[in-house]
Structures are given as structure tokens and as C-alpha cells.
Amino acid sequence: MKNKYRKYLITSEKDKSWGFYINNLGRNVIKKYAKYPSMDHPDQYIFTWEKGRVLNEFHIVLITKGTGIFESHATGKIKVSDGDIFLLFPGVWHRYKPQKSTGWTERWVGFSGAIANQFLSNGFFNADEPIVSKCNTPAVLHHFNTLFKLFDEATYGYQHVASGVCIQLMAELHNIKSGGSNLDDLNSMISRAKSIMYKNINSSINLIEIASDLGVSYSKFRIDFKKQTGVSPLQYHLLLKIEKSKELLLNSNKSQKEIAFELGFESHHYFNRLFKKKTNLTPKQFRLKEK
Template identity: 40%
Template sequence: MENYFRYFPTSEKDESWGLTVLNAGCTQIEKHSYYPPLNHPSHHYFNWDTGRTLDEYQLIYITKGVGYFESENCSENITEGSVILLHPEQRHRYKPDFETGWNEFWVGFKGIFMDNIVAKEYFDPAKTVFNVGFNGTILSLFNDILKFSTEEKPGYQQAISGAVIYLLGLLHSEHQQDTLLEKDIIEETVDKARLIFRERINENVTPEKVAEELKVGYSWFRKIFKKYTGLAPGQYLIQLKIQKAKELLADPSKRVKEIAFELDIESSFYFSRLFKDKVGLTPVEYRNQVLKKHKFN
């Protein structure tokens, strides 16, 4: 990989296209090397201690090595196949791991096209790092940008800005697929949890035990369960127990104490208080109401 960078003069006509490419390049950072390299252009230079802000967008593709990224919005480890999307006026800093170095491709750009798609929430400034893995099409587009920029043939600015738009489309598509996959995982987890709660309503089951059985962290489980169902898992379990209690109270041969025991509720006193809090009637009052209704029917 041969190190290369170029900064492009632009005209009003270029800017009227809607997206203007300002710079592009590729750099191989060897392990045990300092970053950025000394030949980094001064107006884009930064160090880890101070970071920097830009007045442009940048796409940076890491094709080899690992490192670190931090901004005012996030802090993430960078792996091979990471794409960093920088937004204007977003203070940030990044660097390769001193033991590995990395290979990077980048392109800087701005224009009303990008401003519009950010305003329409195709990209969120808080979401900076995308893990796309090795993607031959993305790598090819970066190489095309470098090739066209080297030749600087008439219309090259529009050609490389088209490649940037293609890159942005691929990045958005990859992110949408990741989001859908995460949604599938969440839905499957919640469905399994609801099934466990229903099947073991008479057992000493707790949300913490369910999370452990599903092999997920409890804080994440509680968060996604509540977001998906509108109820925290503990409240969902209580609602199931109350519904089951209503069914059991319709049987006059069952005492309230027996029902509390059957539902694994610690005491008949707590059961009565909980039932009244959720239903507005004590278990006895609810039973009398149900039996009265059945009598007249």
C-alpha cells in the first residue's frame, strides 16, 4: 500500500453539484509508529491529547489493524472493517493501536446533499462508527476516488462525488441490516421470556432468573422487554399472576390462601393487597362479584 493524499481546489460550479469532495487519501501506519504521521497536512493535523474538529464530513475506512475512537458522543474500539463517519464541528480523536498500526482510506466532503440526508435522519451524528467488515465494493470505491483524483480529468469532481454518494448508500444499507438483525434478536428474546413467564407462573420464577436462562444481561433484558411490551418484566409477571388469580377465584372451593400459595406469592396478606392495588377489589370482593354475576346468568 503506497501512502497518498490530495486536497482539491473547488469552484462554485463544483459546489452547485450538491456534494463536493475536498480531500482523499490512504495511509499505511506501521506498528510502533506515531499517529498522525509527520507529513500529515497541518490544517488537518491533530493529536490524541487535543483532538480536533472539522468543517467537513469525512469517511474513514480501516482495512487492517485495530485502534481507538472517541468523540463527544461515543467511545469505541476500532477493528478491521470499521468505517468512521465524522460530522462537521464534532470534536473527535482516533488512533491505531501502537502494537498493530493500521491501514486507512479516507475522503472528506461537504454539500447540501449530505446536509439534507443528515437532516432527514439517514445518518445520526451520535452514530459514528459502523462495522461493515471487509467489503470489496467499499474498498473499490475508495480506490476509484483515488484513481480519478490522481488523473484530474474534466468532470472528475462529479465522478468522485458520485462514488461518495454510493459509499454513503452502502453504509446506510449495512446499518439498516444490522438494525433489523438486532430487532430480530430482541423480538426472539422477548417472546422466549414471555413464554417462560406463562409456563412457570406457578413456580418461583423471577426476571433475573429468566435473563440468566436466556444468557443475556439483566439490565439489557429489562430495558428491551419494557421497550417492546410497555411493561418491566417484573410488572409483566405480576399482571400474569393477577389474571391467573381471577380465573382461580371463580372457583368457590379454593381459598384465597391456597390461591396465593399456588401462584407462589409469599403470603395471602400480600396477595390481597397486590390484587386490590391492581384490580380495585380485594380477592373476596372480586369473587363475590363474579359469583353474583354467574348466579343471575
């Protein structure tokens, strides 16, 4: 890997209308006791430790080796180290530097756009909590390397493809941030729970027993499940049943009563009410509309 790589882009109005566009990206190995930051960036990106900096765009900065300090008006001083990512937000004063005795290796990508702004306005990320730890993962590194490759090759439409990769990177960071230190365990637990639910799609399930079999309390199971899927375990199981009922309505001649019985609903009246609540159509209307 080259010690230094930088790309600063000229973005057109067409690029901006896409809703998410990359302004710059790079990587740099800062050796021990080296001067930081260097002054060979475009003017709008140069800063000194004494004055700091305010950007009009987002940045993701990944530290893959070494330690240092990050500071912003929103957070005060925070120590950062190998595997940490810090996010820079538009309009927020900040500064950062590696510890002289260690230096650091940094990768970064800067981006803007209406879609990027939604991450902030919808609360997925905020300037008060800019540090995401344990990001030195194969997935995160892969996204950065893909971006470097795209901008090296610069094939037709690469900016739009790169914007999608950067959004994937943001999604990965959000998963790490919300999943915490037990992300792998959480993924495994929820995956197993989904499998159990699907295998029991034709019957009712005891969610307390499932949680116990997975080795957690029901309250923790419910919280973790909803954190990852956006719905409670019970609602997820019911949604599975509704999706299965759609298949049966379209691909069989079974009556609504037969489908309700096959999927383990307590009555066909309950099945009809639930189906309409989830789809805004009765089973009969859905069958007529989709066939």
C-alpha cells in the same frame, strides 16, 4: 498498493454549487509503534491526541487492518478494528489512533455540500452512532479504489463523477448499517419475495404463506421488507399491479373492467379507486393523457 496516498483539493464555487464535493482523500499504512497522527497534512487537518480536532466537513474513515480507538464528544471512547468505518461530522470534536502494537491501514474521503448535509438532517447518519461495522467488502473497497483512480487521472469533470461515486459509497454504508449482520440473507429473502409477487401479479397472494416459505415470521418479513423497499409487502404487490395496469392501458384496447379482472382485483371499482390514489388520475384519464 502505495503505503501513502493523499490528495487535498482546491474547490471552486462552481464545484460547491454542485451540492456534493470532495475535499480530500487518501490511504495510509500505519506501522506498529509509528507516531500517529503524522504532521504532514494541511493545517486544518492536523490534530494531536491530547487536543483532538473539529472539522467543518464530513469524513469517512475505513480501517482495513489493525485495531485502535475512536472517541468523540457524542460517543466517548469506542474500540475500532478491521472492517470498521467511522464517520466524522462537521462541528463534532473527535480523535482517533491505532493501537501501537498493531498499527492499522486506513482509507478516507472528506466531503461537503448541501446534499451531504441532507444525510445528517434526514437521519440517515448521525454523530451518536458513527461506527459502521463489517464494511471491508468488495463494493466498499471498489468505491474507494474508483475514487483514487479518478483523482489520479483527473480527467475533465472528474470532481462531479467522484461526487457520484462518494454518494454511492454512502448508500452502501447505509445499506450495511441498516441491514446489519444478515445483509446477504436479507437481500436474498427480499429478492425471492419480489420474484414471487411478480409471478403472481395477476392474482391475490397470501403474505403469511410467503413468509413461512421463506423461513421467517410474517412480522419479521414485513419489517425487513419495508426496511429495504420503503413500503409494506402488500403495498409493494399492489404497486406492481398498478404498474402492470399502466402497460395494459397504453398498449392494449382492453377495457378498465377487463384489466381489473386480468390483474385479480376484486372489482373494477376498487381498481379505479386504487389507481387514482396511487397516480392522482383515473385509468381513463391516464390512458387519454399518456396516449
